Amino acid sequence: MKLYKLKTSYTYILTNIYRTTLYVGVTSDLKKRIQEHYEGKGSEFTNKYNLKDLIYYEEFTDIKQAIAREKQLKNWRKEWKLDLVKKLNPKLETLKF
Structure with a gap:
């Protein structure tokens, strides 16, 4: 029997300074x-719309659940x-992680 180490995964939501x-x-x-998003190494979409502010995330123990x-x-x-x-996050504040 093979044991797998559970690795934490996240689904997250970013926004811009105007929350639009x-x-x-x-x-x-x-x-x-x-950090990659802040450095401009995120997706083209996040770079185009300057999406750098983390406002929400969920934690999972299975990457398949996070992807779903x-x-x-x-x-x-x-x-x-x-x-x-x-x-x-009622005020849509930027979260520190």
Whole structure:
């Protein structure tokens, strides 16, 4: 029997300073990934719209769950995503990780 080490994964939401555009992503290293976005090494979309502010994230023990959640959130309307974020972060403040 092979034992697998559970690795924490994250689904996260970024926005810009004006909170007008949202980006949903997934990663196994949230701190590193957010730093990459700040350095302009994120996706073309995040660079184009200057999406650097982490406003929401969820933690998973299985990357498959994190990816499934990312796909689910990407299919949501913007207002639904904002409602989700506001439940935990009502002022849409930038989170420190």
